[in-house]
Amino acid sequence: MPGEPQLESRHCGLADVSLYIHIPFCPSFCDYCDFYSETVKDGGRLDSFLTALIKDINYQLEFFGIEKIVTAYIGGGTPSVLGVRRIRSLLDELGKLKCFSPVEFTIEANPESADREFLTACREGGITRLSLGAQSFHEPSRKSVNRAGSVITLEECLSLAGTIFPQAFCADLLAGLPYQTEEVITDDIKRLLEFKPSHVSLYSLVTEDGTPLEDKVKAKMLTLPDTDAADNIWLAGKNALVSAGFEHYEISNFSAKGGRCLHNTRYWLMDSWLGAGPAACGTVVDEKTGTALRFTYVHDTDAYMKNPIIHNAVCEHLDRITLIKESLLMGYRYMEGPDSRKFRSRFGISAEECIPRTLERWKEKDKMLYLNKFLTEAFCELEM
Numbered sequence: 280m281p282g283e284p285q286l287e288s289r290h291c292g293l294a295d296v297s298l299y300i301h302i303p304f305c306p307s308f309c310d311y312c313d314f315y316s317e318t319v320k321d322g323g324r325l326d327s328f329l330t331a332l333i334k335d336i337n338y339q340l341e342f343f344g345i346e347k348i349v350t351a352y353i354g355g356g357t358p359s360v361l362g363v364r365r366i367r368s369l370l371d372e373l374g375k376l377k378c379f380s381p382v383e384f385t386i387e388a389n390p391e392s393a394d395r396e397f398l399t400a401c402r403e404g405g406i407t408r409l410s411l412g413a414q415s416f417h418e419p420s421r422k423s424v425n426r427a428g429s430v431i432t433l434e435e436c437l438s439l440a441g442t443i444f445p446q447a448f449c450a451d452l453l454a455g456l457p458y459q460t461e462e463v464i465t466d467d468i469k470r471l472l473e474f475k476p477s478h479v480s481l482y483s484l485v486t487e488d489g490t491p492l493e494d495k496v497k498a499k500m501l502t503l504p505d506t507d508a509a510d511n512i513w514l515a516g517k518n519a520l521v522s523a524g525f526e527h528y529e530i531s532n533f534s535a536k537g538g539r540c541l542h543n544t545r546y547w548l549m550d551s552w553l554g555a556g557p558a559a560c561g562t563v564v565d566e567k568t569g570t571a572l573r574f575t576y577v578h579d580t581d582a583y584m585k586n587p588i589i590h591n592a593v594c595e596h597l598d599r600i601t602l603i604k605e606s607l608l609m610g611y612r613y614m615e616g617p618d619s620r621k622f623r624s625r626f627g628i629s630a631e632e633c634i635p636r637t638l639e640r641w642k643e644k645d646k647m648l649y650l651n652k653f654l655t656e657a658f659c660e661l662e663m
């Protein structure tokens with residue numbers, strides 16, 4: 280149930296936060312996706328949405344007394360459906376904010392809606408990093424999950440991305456798609472790296488409940504690689520990236536030198552972030568007590584546009600032990616683990632002191648690769 284945020288003075292006067300903006304529109308739906316989004320119906324709706332979004336962001340900044348936005352990320356959905364005029368207008372509005380000086384500002388885009396004009400407008404408007412949904416270079420795999428666009432459009436867009444965002448562009452790939460094999464993913468990575476991305480996210484395809492993918496698999500209209508085959512496809516992708524010099528710095532993320540995503544790193548290290556837009560979530564940490572306020576907007580764009588303020592979000596108080604668990608869960612997704620200095624200053628104890636026996640047992644093992652197993656043991660120890 281939507282409720283009043285637990286506004287207390289300790290949640291105000293935050294110095295540095297990140298900002299996530301959710302654009303809940305896509306040109307069409309991919310069968311595997313369970314993100315909150317709707318198909319674009321008309322431009323007027325996009326304009327009204329942006330008006331609501333700016334109101335939401337301004338309100339949150341004032342509500343929490345934010346001094347500085349250090350990283351920002353526009354995700355979705357498909358932010359590139361906004362087109363040139365609207366993205367310029369959104370970036371102009373953000374640029375007017377006194378506290379808005381991100382060291383990294385990412386936008387997600389899909390190749391079929393990210394042409395030269397759009398990417399140039401992003402660059403001119405202050406975006407520093409582009410994240411492209413590539414997913415696969417294998418047409419049968421793409422088509423089988425209803426992924427829009429073609430490999431030709433993808434390659435054209437990657438080429439533009441390399442020109443307009445030469446220092447920082449990321450591409451997402453999926454492992455475990457129908458018709459995919461270890462050879463196919465290895466070839467995907469070879470083709471992708473020809474465009475010199477600074478970062479690659481390699482996700483395992485998950486059959487989410489209630490998606491068309493789940494229906495098709497249940498109806499035997501589509502066959503996915505079995506669990507072992509899917510794991511081996513992901514591992515083949517990982518090995519190809521690591522052999523090419525990419526650093527595996529988070530369970531699904533690989534970077535060239537200096538190419539880590541700073542915004543997502545702040546999630547993994549549980550730094551405070553604000554979230555704006557339907558389905559967006561924010562987490563504001565109270566450093567003094569080691570607790571946090573989490574707010575999540577409901578999955579309803581109409582309700583959001585009617586009254587886009589944080590008071591309509593669902594709020595939850597994360598007590599100290601919940602935040603410790605979440606900090607371990609997020610932190611060990613990351614190559615270096617939780618930030619020791621921050622962990623100790625927040626909780627009065629280090630991560631190592633919370634789970635010494637588990638860490639001793641896992642000294643020589645790959646925690647990122649077997650994260651669930653590691654966390655099961657860590658949480659058992661924590662509760663002993």
Ligand code: SF4
Nearest residue numbers: 305308309312355356
């Ligand atoms: S484009 Fe992205 S957000 Fe939209 S349906 Fe496909 S995977 Fe989901």
